[in-house]
Amino acid sequence: MSGATVPRPLPAPISRTIPQPRPSVADPILDVRDVTLRFGGLTSLDGVSLRQGRGSVLAVIGPNGAGKTSLFNCLTGAYRPQQGSARFWPTAPATSANPAGASALEGVGEGGVELVGRSPHRVARVGIARTFQNIRLFPEMSAVENVQVGVEVRARAGALRGLVPTRAVRREEREILERSHLLLDFVGLRHRVRWPAGSLAYGEQRRLEIARALGTSPSLLLLDEPAAGATASERRDLVALIRAIVDQGVSVLLIEHDIRLVAAVARSIVVLNFGRVIATGSPEQIRSDPAVVEAYLGDSDGRADDRAGDRTAGQAGDRADGREGRR
Amino acid sequence: MSGRLRSLRTAGLLAALAAVMTGPTGDADHPLAGIRGSLAFPRVLFFAAAALVLWAALLGRDRLRAQARTLRGTALGRLAGPAGAGAGNGNGNGNGAGAATRPGATWLSGRRGAVLGHAALLAVALAVPPVLPTAAQQALVSEIGIYALLALGLNVVVGYAGLLDLGYIAFFAIGAYTTAYLTSADAMPWHAPWQLNPFFVLPIALLVAAVAGVVLGGPTLRLRGDYLAIVTLGFGEIVQLLANNADGVTGGPRGVFGLPPLSVELPGVRYSWGLDPLPYYYLLIALIVLVMVVFGRWERSRTGRAWTAIRQDEVAAEATGVATMRMKLLAFAVGASVSGFAGVVVATKQFFNPQSFGLQASLLVLTIVIFGGMGSRLGVVLGALVLQGTAFLLRDTVPPADRFIYFGAVVVLMMIFRPEGLLPPRAHRPRGSGPSRDRSVESVESVDSDGAAGTSRGVADQASPGVVS
Known part of the structure; x- marks a missing residue:
């Protein structure tokens, strides 16, 4: 089942198609400046700055504990950094005919939206979706219900209006369900629609999490180690999936250990170590950067690469075991 | 084997509990008098018999369930037949073709069953x-x-x-x-x-x-x-x-x-x-x-x-x-x-x-x-x-x-x-996770509850003469 996952076109959001932008750093989607995050005396992020062009894939790599996930948490509102700013320019209102979406996007001007200080759900509404390093699905809900929760972020009917099944409400529900099915199709989980999310295989859960994130019609998708624990063929599928997502005009910010996977999808890479950006550049530049080689890849390129791969696989295995144990 | 013993134990415990509950009560000086009185000679026979009957029921439960399932299956098969023929008349919501009608019908009858149960x-x-x-x-x-x-x-x-x-x-x-x-x-x-x-x-x-x-x-x-x-x-x-x-x-x-x-x-x-x-x-x-x-x-x-x-x-x-x-x-x-x-x-x-x-x-x-x-x-x-x-x-x-x-x-x-x-909620009950289902059926199932009810009525109307005749 991990085999032929041919990504289909990403379905359009409920109301309108996203205009397709051209990638360019001059037209940024995300501009992080000088973000510093401390926990007591421990500095997790130390003046991190990065800039991502619209429609591009940017990878954040770094050894364990470098602050990659902390950076994600700062961008998505889970943590509030002590200093710095993160501005974000959504790709048009995510669904322009949608008052709920539009109101969340009010005041998006030249300066973009400030992400620091927003609560996580408001970050999601402005157009940033994420996945988690240790998969966080709604395990007892079915696959399609998981995606529905994401799609419904753009829905119009509130709690009280949804109570009365008028024609408009019902039509919207049908649209939501249809889009959820299309998204499951897109990530190759068509055959798992009714399965409880918790009963899916590990790789399928990862893909379901991506589908749920895409359900919120994001303009920027944050993937936290999407290939952890994946087999070689699952990695190939993932590369194809990420490319298909980018083709639809969604920018991707990616945390990943697997250098080969990163090089396959990202044209630029930011390397973090001890909470600082130690290098930025193309995959080739990063591979030959002495600071990176020393901090992350180890003594020699090829061997260390494999080792890094093994390491992530091992961790993922541990985590999977942990999940089993808790049930 | 162990399953049978466990059923016997459950039945025995329930019967003993029932005996004590319905029996006389003890008092502070004779705390155990109530239990002894509850399990006294003529009474105890009745409850032992009750335990055996309960045990038999517990043992037969699985077989009964299987029988009920086959019965329901044949009934549904009969229901689905005329319904499948009727869908071709363009009577349904046009969404599902003949292939979609069969699983739809089983589900609809499930929902109709729930409605009937609530009404009863x-x-x-x-x-x-x-x-x-x-x-x-x-x-x-x-x-x-x-x-x-x-x-x-x-x-x-x-x-x-x-x-x-x-x-x-x-x-x-x-x-x-x-x-x-x-x-x-x-x-x-x-x-x-x-x-x-x-x-x-x-x-x-x-x-x-x-x-x-x-x-x-x-x-x-x-x-x-x-x-x-x-x-x-x-x-x-x-x-x-x-x-x-x-x-x-x-x-x-x-x-x-x-x-x-x-x-x-x-x-x-x-x-x-x-x-x-x-x-x-x-x-x-x-x-x-x-x-x-x-x-x-x-x-x-x-x-x-x-x-x-x-x-x-x-x-x-x-x-x-x-x-x-x-x-x-x-x-x-x-x-x-x-x-x-x-x-x-x-x-x-x-x-x-x-x-x-x-x-x-x-x-x-x-x-x-x-x-x-x-x-x-x-x-x-x-x-x-x-x-x-x-x-x-x-x-x-x-x-x-x-x-x-x-x-x-x-x-x-x-x-x-x-x-x-x-009576746990539907999502917690074990559900049949059929391998691949038609998507149009899915969308009818979870969204269009009114439309679905309409279709179910249609199925019933068409089905009832078939069943009767």
């Missing part, structure tokens, strides 16, 4: 009480009906949103005291300058309780799990202590009595609920059905999914764009408002005092919700019926001090043999 239960609930003795009617109102309503409200908070609220009964108290304040000039020292018909108090109490829910929830819903439970526990205590000690406002421990009963005074229609329990019972049934219908709609909507998402992983829900704080507040307010409803009924029906709103009552409602099946509307109503009904039946045979032993035993047995509750 409602019919029983409407028809049976008038023939019961007054004491039982009384219990149906003040023990079962009220608690079913309360459990439905708490079910939203605990079952849907997964928030443990141990002070839930406080909203019940708020509803009751609001009624007293608004409807009577002399029941409490403190009262409104004008008196309202209790019916007008229903929406007011609903609003007041909902506001109280938001006031309590606003600052406390940031807490999770155990912390929230402790804070709500404290809130419940505060409300009870206030009611008890603010003599000048609530009348204190004396309680509140003499409120006017519910009455309708319209031109042409004049009716008073009076002191008879039966009218109150039907009012409660109406309220319970109303609440169940509204919550059923909610459960399947965006709101219900958001609550489930919060319950299962709050961090992920928030990151997926669910306004978790707002949804949790909504759950609190909704749960509280149902409790406020119950408060109005209780206040107009009977005497109440602060003792009625103690921690024990909160825990009782929570027990009913867990016992009935968290997240299942019909489950919690049945839970109220079974638990409170048991308590009522034990009233004559078991001294008050011992009653909770049996109550506890029932709950413990339930948790051992069926931890998901009497």
Whole structure:
């Protein structure tokens, strides 16, 4: 089942198609400046700055504990950094005919939206979706219900209006369900629609999490180690999936250990170590950067690469075991 | 083999429990006399026989179930035949072709079965009480009906949103005291300058309780799990202590009595609920059905999914764009408002005092919700019926001090043999995960409930002549 996952076109959001932008750093989607995050005396992020062009894939790599996930948490509102700013320019209102979406996007001007200080759900509404390093699905809900929760972020009917099944409400529900099915199709989980999310295989859960994130019609998708624990063929599928997502005009910010996977999808890479950006550049530049080689890849390129791969696989295995144990 | 032994053990234990429950009671000097008397010679034969019958039933259960399944399968096969032929006439919603009709039909009949089941239960609930003795009617109102309503409200908070609220009964108290304040000039020292018909108090109490829910929830819903439970526990205590000690406002421990009963005074229609329990019972049934219908709609909507998402992983829900704080507040307010409803009924029906709103009552409602099946509307109503009904039946045979032993035993047995509750919600029941289903069927299934009902009627119309002939 991990085999032929041919990504289909990403379905359009409920109301309108996203205009397709051209990638360019001059037209940024995300501009992080000088973000510093401390926990007591421990500095997790130390003046991190990065800039991502619209429609591009940017990878954040770094050894364990470098602050990659902390950076994600700062961008998505889970943590509030002590200093710095993160501005974000959504790709048009995510669904322009949608008052709920539009109101969340009010005041998006030249300066973009400030992400620091927003609560996580408001970050999601402005157009940033994420996945988690240790998969966080709604395990007892079915696959399609998981995606529905994401799609419904753009829905119009509130709690009280949804109570009365008028024609408009019902039509919207049908649209939501249809889009959820299309998204499951897109990530190759068509055959798992009714399965409880918790009963899916590990790789399928990862893909379901991506589908749920895409359900919120994001303009920027944050993937936290999407290939952890994946087999070689699952990695190939993932590369194809990420490319298909980018083709639809969604920018991707990616945390990943697997250098080969990163090089396959990202044209630029930011390397973090001890909470600082130690290098930025193309995959080739990063591979030959002495600071990176020393901090992350180890003594020699090829061997260390494999080792890094093994390491992530091992961790993922541990985590999977942990999940089993808790049930 | 071990399964059979286990069934025998279960049957034996249940029979012994029944023997002790119905037998004579001991006293402080001879604590074991009751048990010995319960298992004395002629009685013990009867219960041993009962245990054997139960054992046989437990053993035969699987076979019966299998038979029922095959029977149902053939019936459905017959149903699906004409329906499949009918779909070609363009009678259905055009969405599903012949291939889609078959799985659709099985599902539709499942839903139709559920509707029929609910209707049958409602019919029983409407028809049976008038023939019961007054004491039982009384219990149906003040023990079962009220608690079913309360459990439905708490079910939203605990079952849907997964928030443990141990002070839930406080909203019940708020509803009751609001009624007293608004409807009577002399029941409490403190009262409104004008008196309202209790019916007008229903929406007011609903609003007041909902506001109280938001006031309590606003600052406390940031807490999770155990912390929230402790804070709500404290809130419940505060409300009870206030009611008890603010003599000048609530009348204190004396309680509140003499409120006017519910009455309708319209031109042409004049009716008073009076002191008879039966009218109150039907009012409660109406309220319970109303609440169940509204919550059923909610459960399947965006709101219900958001609550489930919060319950299962709050961090992920928030990151997926669910306004978790707002949804949790909504759950609190909704749960509280149902409790406020119950408060109005209780206040107009009977005497109440602060003792009625103690921690024990909160825990009782929570027990009913867990016992009935968290997240299942019909489950919690049945839970109220079974638990409170048991308590009522034990009233004559078991001294008050011992009653909770049996109550506890029932709950413990339930948790051992069926931890998901009497009637768990649909999502928790094992579902057939058929390999690949047609998508159009899926979309009809979960969204278009009205359209689906229409189709089901179509299937029934076409099917019935086929079955009859």
